[in-house]
Each structure stands twice: as C-alpha cells, then as structure tokens.
Amino acid sequence: HDTIFQPDLSRTQADVFKDPMKKERITWMLRYGFLNFIEYFAVQKKLQIVISSDGRKRRLTRIAQRFGIYDKLKAIYGAEHIDKWDYLKRLDKILDQCQVEARDAVFIGDSQVDQFSAEKYGVAFIQVPNTVSERAFSFNSFLEIEFGSGDYGLELIDLHGIKQVSHNLATPQLVEEIIRRNEGVMAHLGPVVINKVEFESAADIGVYLVREPSSENDIHWSDVVSPVEIEGYHRIFDSLKDFLKDQSVYIQDCYAGSEASCRIPLRIITQDAWPNLFARHMFRHVSSEEMESFFPEYTLIHVPEFKASAGGDENISDNMILINLLKKLILIVGANSSNAIRKAVFFTLSFILPKNDMIPVRCSAIKGDDGSLSVFFGRDQALKNSLCLNTNYAFFGDDCHGWTQNDFTNMEWGCRTLVDGLDEIMDPRIYSATRKFATILENAGIDEKRHIIFERKNPKYHSVASFPIAHLQHADRSGVSAFPKHVFIIVKDSMGVLPAMGKLTREQAAIFLLLGYESKWDLSQAEEFPTISYLPYYTSDLAFYRESFYAGLLYEKLERAQSQCWILNAIPVGPNKNNTAVVNLTLLRRFVSAIQSDKAHQFKWHMDSYWKYQSVCGFAGYPEAMLNPEIAWEGDRDRFVVVNQMLKDSFSNRLSKYENDLSPAIKSALNWFED
CATH class of the missing domain: 3.90.228.20 (Phosphoenolpyruvate Carboxykinase; domain 3)
Structure with a gap:
C-alpha cells in the first residue's frame, strides 16, 4: 500500500506544531496519478488490478473506499497473505485466485521485499520511487495516452463528441483566434481589448465543492464554500458534456507552480480563445520536451455559456466554480471574467498544497539585488502591484504563492491587475505592459484610433489587464526564493x-x-x-x-x-x-x-x-x-x-x-x- 498511498503532511487544528510524520498521526492520500491509472487500466483497458500489502485488509479496504477506487479493484490482499517463513508476499495465491499465469502479470512495488516476492514467483517487476524519496512521482507515467494528438486524452474525463480541439496554441495564434471569433479587437501596439461588457466580481461567483468521502472531513464548510452532493455534480457534468458536443474547444497544458518538486500539471479547457490566452499568460508553459511525458493531474473546464440550472439544480448559482477534489476536475460555468480561472486554480491549490507541507499565501512579492524577498499583504490588489512593479527591485510574483519548509515559490507566471484610471506617471511599468502585444484588457475603453482608454466600459466592474511576466523589464523568473x-x-x-x-x-x-x-x-x-x-x-x-x-x-x-x-x-x-x-x-x-x-x-x-x-x-x-x-x-x-x-x-x-x-x-x- 505504500506504493499507491503517501502520507498526508497537512496538520490539524489540534496540533499545528506537532510532527505530521509521527507514526500514530499518519493519514494517507493517493499518490499522484493513481486515479487516472485505475480509470485507464481497470475501466478502459479492462485489466485486473490487485493490491498486495502487509497491512490490515480491513483498513486498506476502508481507505480504498474513501478514495472511490474500491469497486474498481479486483481484490485487496493484506497481512494474511504474507509468508510466515520468509516474509515475502504470496503472489502465487493471488495468481491462482485471479486465474492468471505469472507471465501475464506485472508487480509494481517500491521495496526490496516487493522485488524479491516478484522474483520468487516469476512475475515481472517494475520498481517505483517510494514516498519518502520522491513525493512528486506520478502514476500517470504508466499511461499510454498521447495528450498532444488523437483525442488529446479527453476520453479519460469522459468528454466525447468535441468537433474541434485547438491544442496548446501559441500566443500569436490565440490572438488571431480572438480576432477571428470577434471576441475582442487589437488595440494600438498589440494589446487585445475584450468585447464583452458583462463580467463578474469575485463576490458574484459562487464556489461549490463536491461532498465526497476523501475530502469532506478536511473542508471548513461555510458561506464561502458550499457543498454539492455527488448526484448533483453528475447531473451538472452530464449536462455540460451534452452542451459541449459538436463544439470547438481550446486546450492549454501548463503547470501551476514554479518549483519542479511541487508544481501541479494542469490542463485548462476553454470554450473561448481569450480565456485560453489568459491561462497561457498566468501559468508556466509546458516545453516541447516536457510535453512528451506531460500528464495533467487536474483539469479545468471553462464554459461561460453553460448555466448550471440547466442541470436541474435551481439552488446553485449560474456563475459558479464547482470543484471535485476526488476526480481532480474543476468546472467553471456562467462566469466570464478571467478572475474565475485564477480563483478556481488557487482555491484548489489551497487544498492540495498543505498535503505536502506547504501553505498557500495570497500576496505580491519583489526580490532585492541581494536575493532578499519582500511580500505584501492587503485587500487592494492594484495598490500591492503598484508598490511592487514601480520599485528598483525585481518583480517576483503577482498574487498566488506557496510557502514550503525550505523556500517560497511563485504559483503563477503572469500578472493580473486593476487598471481603472491607470496613470503613466504614477505606474510606468504597468502602463508599459498594457501597451505590449497580447496583453488582455477586460472592461476597458478604446478610441477610434485604437488607443486604450483606461476607464470602465461597464461602470459596475473594474478594468483589468493581464499579461505574462515577460512583459516586465525587471522581473525575477526563477519562481523560487528563500x-x-x-x-x-x-x-x-x-x-x-x-x-x-x-x-x-x-x-x-x-x-x-x-x-x-x-x-x-x-x-x-x-x-x-x-x-x-x-x-x-x-x-x-x-x-x-x-x-x-x-x-x-x-x-x-x-x-x-x-x-x-x-x-x-x-x-x-x-x-x-x-x-x-x-x-x-x-x-x-x-x-x-x-x-x-x-x-x-x-x-x-x-x-x-x-x-x-x-x-x-x-x-x-x-x-x-x-x-x-x-x-x-x-x-x-x-x-x-x-x-x-x-x-x-x-x-x-x-x-x-x-x-x-x-x-x-x-x-x-x-x-x-x-x-
């Protein structure tokens, strides 16, 4: 079981300062990619998957049920199948009961005991890193899915019938799509002004979590975080899948986070081109070499034209973020503004990061010439950015960060800031960034010569600019700091x-x-x-x-x-x-x-x-x-x-x-x- 589960390093309210690795405290979470592994091999490929462990079968069954994988397993073998003489696992018993020859089986394990057990009974063995030496290991590495071609892995999330998929378009291509689809117009010097006039503030977007066994006891349910039962989630997602049939979508594969050991592979699927460009601005790109082994741990689907009430759930806001932590799926429906994507990703990271002994932090940050970091907390994001972007110090991060036991890391790769009444004299760096190619401007005006007017087109909402960190002359692109x-x-x-x-x-x-x-x-x-x-x-x-x-x-x-x-x-x-x-x-x-x-x-x-x-x-x-x-x-x-x-x-x-x-x-x- 150590092969597929890893210790949950997050602390509880009762023992903030105690060691989460003490034996009596250890709780478990699935290793990265194991849900995909089960879905792909057990459900799609119809292979038999068995857990062979030296732990208690009843406890392992309870954990497997908690994570929703029990019904997809052939069997669970616990301490009762350990040989009393050499303490190896009796794989012969498993093979016999599953009616499988040794040559038709493979044993995936993380220890010498696993390896010796496989050798004794003539079963092929694949060793994976243990949870102590490599927490970032993902079972996605076993999956034979070409995410850069074919169906782009959409079948894995049960998304079928998409008419056209535009995958990982470069920035100029996305700008062309925005213009072609009349989602926006190009302004003087190349920024893109979005045509929409109805956006949402953060308060207008409801956040809902699917209530499911693997996470419900870890959530502080409140007015901000409302539960949706599993049945309600399925109704909404099934309606959304029907809505997307015969439509075109844009996919952007990226990483949330800068540090390789804790970044989250993320796939963002959007109905429109401009939110896909926003995702490309805000998150770290996947290189061509990385794409060969890339596998999204989480998938976000953004469909502003779909209304949740279409799924029959009248008590749910039409502008909503719906997060299924078990399925690692994030749905954004109804909401137009770019803030919905960033909010959904960081909200999800706020649950994931503490599992690896990192806490999420909402602040802006700059780095001095000596490498020292300064961070800024405050409600006024525009003011924080103004202080960070108009100093002699390198801009480090806009708003979303993670604080680990060893360092401080930026979870974003771009900047999203308010530009109501932006002044070239007071905010020269932000002003300069808004005049560069592919910067996205929401709810901003434009004159007859395509010059930007930094006034609210719709007075109810802020004017917002979003751009990649590369648009800043003085920025620290390492993403990691002391x-x-x-x-x-x-x-x-x-x-x-x-x-x-x-x-x-x-x-x-x-x-x-x-x-x-x-x-x-x-x-x-x-x-x-x-x-x-x-x-x-x-x-x-x-x-x-x-x-x-x-x-x-x-x-x-x-x-x-x-x-x-x-x-x-x-x-x-x-x-x-x-x-x-x-x-x-x-x-x-x-x-x-x-x-x-x-x-x-x-x-x-x-x-x-x-x-x-x-x-x-x-x-x-x-x-x-x-x-x-x-x-x-x-x-x-x-x-x-x-x-x-x-x-x-x-x-x-x-x-x-x-x-x-x-x-x-x-x-x-x-x-x-x-x-």
Whole structure:
C-alpha cells in the first residue's frame, strides 16, 4: 500500500506544531496519478488490478473506499497473505485466485521485499520511487495516452463528441483566434481589448465543492464554500458534456507552480480563445520536451455559456466554480471574467498544497539585488502591484504563492491587475505592459484610433489587464526564493488613527492578517464614522481553512523565517471628515525602499501610545502630522480618543470569536493593544 498511498503532511487544528510524520498521526492520500491509472487500466483497458500489502485488509479496504477506487479493484490482499517463513508476499495465491499465469502479470512495488516476492514467483517487476524519496512521482507515467494528438486524452474525463480541439496554441495564434471569433479587437501596439461588457466580481461567483468521502472531513464548510452532493455534480457534468458536443474547444497544458518538486500539471479547457490566452499568460508553459511525458493531474473546464440550472439544480448559482477534489476536475460555468480561472486554480491549490507541507499565501512579492524577498499583504490588489512593479527591485510574483519548509515559490507566471484610471506617471511599468502585444484588457475603453482608454466600459466592474511576466523589464523568473525577509501588511484605515508605518512582532502580524481590517467612508450617505470591515488574510480563497488554524500555520512560517514585519497605512492619518482620502503612493514607496535597503535608521521611531507598537514619527521631507496620528489629531483630541477606543473595541470583539482556537503564541498576544 505504500506504493499507491503517501502520507498526508497537512496538520490539524489540534496540533499545528506537532510532527505530521509521527507514526500514530499518519493519514494517507493517493499518490499522484493513481486515479487516472485505475480509470485507464481497470475501466478502459479492462485489466485486473490487485493490491498486495502487509497491512490490515480491513483498513486498506476502508481507505480504498474513501478514495472511490474500491469497486474498481479486483481484490485487496493484506497481512494474511504474507509468508510466515520468509516474509515475502504470496503472489502465487493471488495468481491462482485471479486465474492468471505469472507471465501475464506485472508487480509494481517500491521495496526490496516487493522485488524479491516478484522474483520468487516469476512475475515481472517494475520498481517505483517510494514516498519518502520522491513525493512528486506520478502514476500517470504508466499511461499510454498521447495528450498532444488523437483525442488529446479527453476520453479519460469522459468528454466525447468535441468537433474541434485547438491544442496548446501559441500566443500569436490565440490572438488571431480572438480576432477571428470577434471576441475582442487589437488595440494600438498589440494589446487585445475584450468585447464583452458583462463580467463578474469575485463576490458574484459562487464556489461549490463536491461532498465526497476523501475530502469532506478536511473542508471548513461555510458561506464561502458550499457543498454539492455527488448526484448533483453528475447531473451538472452530464449536462455540460451534452452542451459541449459538436463544439470547438481550446486546450492549454501548463503547470501551476514554479518549483519542479511541487508544481501541479494542469490542463485548462476553454470554450473561448481569450480565456485560453489568459491561462497561457498566468501559468508556466509546458516545453516541447516536457510535453512528451506531460500528464495533467487536474483539469479545468471553462464554459461561460453553460448555466448550471440547466442541470436541474435551481439552488446553485449560474456563475459558479464547482470543484471535485476526488476526480481532480474543476468546472467553471456562467462566469466570464478571467478572475474565475485564477480563483478556481488557487482555491484548489489551497487544498492540495498543505498535503505536502506547504501553505498557500495570497500576496505580491519583489526580490532585492541581494536575493532578499519582500511580500505584501492587503485587500487592494492594484495598490500591492503598484508598490511592487514601480520599485528598483525585481518583480517576483503577482498574487498566488506557496510557502514550503525550505523556500517560497511563485504559483503563477503572469500578472493580473486593476487598471481603472491607470496613470503613466504614477505606474510606468504597468502602463508599459498594457501597451505590449497580447496583453488582455477586460472592461476597458478604446478610441477610434485604437488607443486604450483606461476607464470602465461597464461602470459596475473594474478594468483589468493581464499579461505574462515577460512583459516586465525587471522581473525575477526563477519562481523560487528563500524565505521572505520582509512582510508588509497594507491597511486602509479611514478611521485615521493607525500610524503611517509601524514595526510589528510576528505575533502582531499574524493577528493583523487574521483580522484583515479595513475601514472606508460610505459616500452614498452621511456617516459619523467610517464603516469597519474584516476579510481574513485579505482574501476569501483560503476558505478551506478555519481562519484561526491558518493563523497558526502562517505564524509558524513567519517565526521559522524570522521575517521582519511592517504595517503600512495607505490612507493619510488624521481626521478625514467623510472625504475620499488619496493614497500617498510616493510616501509608501519611500517606506518600502528604505526597509528593503536596510535603511530603517532613516526613520525616527517611537512607541505608539495607543496601539503599542513601534511606529515612525519622523522621516526626512515629511511633517510629523503625516506620520503620527496623535499630532494629526491635535485639534480634536477628544474625538481622537473616542475613535481609537471604537476601533480597539471592534478589534477585541472580532478577535474574541477566535480566542479558543488560536495557538498559544498568538493567543498570548491577542489583546496587545489593550491598556
């Protein structure tokens, strides 16, 4: 059984800091590709597959049932078939009961015992790497499927009757398809402006998971992650397959992730050409040499014209992401925006990565000349990208990363950023990238001479640009880095009471990220105070986890890396009086540059008397009233005290819901700001 199962290295809520490899804790997951192996050889080729193990048959049966492979196996043999004299496996018993000659069988194993057992009974033997030496090994290597020709492997996911398949088209070919199909128009200098005017925000796209035995106990079911029963999934998928018959599709084979040992082979099938180009921008390409042995571990199918309600499920959103973790199949239906593809992939990775002792991280990142990495957390993706792309440092990653026990890796190979009102002076690198060939622009305008107008064509949705990392002049394309040296948390505090910049302990940083705090004025109505909101870790795409549990995982990584943690307030400090305060990008960039260059001595520091962390109260060229809220509020001291206490009370109330589930180190620092 060690040949087909590997230890699940993810931790549980109860033991965040304990060793997942301790014998009494080990749980199992299928090795990569084994579901495909079973489907191909047992179902399509009609071969008999038997598990020969020295484990307990009842336990092995339970595991096989959990992963949905039990009914496809001929038999399971446990410890009862081990020879008591030489401890080899009695393959002769298996051959006899299956009525198969030794010459017509093959034994796949990972140990010397397996090899000696095969030799003793004259059975051909194939050795595979064991789970300790090679976790990345995949059973897909046994499959005789030409993914670059024929039916392109679509039969393996039971997809039949496709009229035409366009496989791994290059960027110029996809641009030609977009123009030919009238999906978009080419603008001045070569970017592509998509014609559609109806897109979706992240909140408009429902995320559903198929409830099945292999994963249901690992999922934190919530308003963000809703279950779909297996029967409902089959109804939707069967209707989708019927919908796709006699239609054309585009296939892009790629990798999610940069590091070879943990990247996920991914196949993206799209109904339209422009989402296929987006996939080509965002994920690592498969080279011609790699394509010879490429086998997708996960398949994503994007069909915006199909409605889930057509499958008879009226309670499911028509704009939806439906993930079947057992089948390793992701369906996106109804949703037009490119964000649906990235959200679906990262949502799925958020479940996969911890199984290999890696945690998913939503942040932007830059790398200094000395190789040191700085990462940026915050709700405003455009602001994070603006800080990362307009510095003297190499751009490392846009938004989706993985943090392993040994390094920090980029899961994407491109950039997707908001470009509402994009300014050439303030954001020169992003502006330059939007003027290059094949950059995708969603919901942007275009004039009669095909020049881009960075205004929303449909006012309900943002204008968005997507482009490959190659469009950036200064980018680190290794995809792998040492642990982050600096962690920046960007908050928008319209309450006006948080300092412009502060230095946090790692415990405080974990708590701020757990909160995901932001406040802003609602300009549609007269308010006495801004509206306070919380979005843990500034994303809903980590909803597989209990929020407090992820805080422990993230704190563990920060502590091991000994990262220095900083908080940046993007809103000018002081009383804003219900107006739209403008983000001071120049000041934020100077803060980041000084920290990244190890020049924190340029700042004058003091302990903020209200928030109890070191904050900047002096910086050359800036008056103290721009940095220190206590000075900024000098004219209204009483209101300053009231607003501070209001925000503290809000923090305390929010954190109280997590108090019983946090790791000891974070729990001890939970109310550091209280008097």
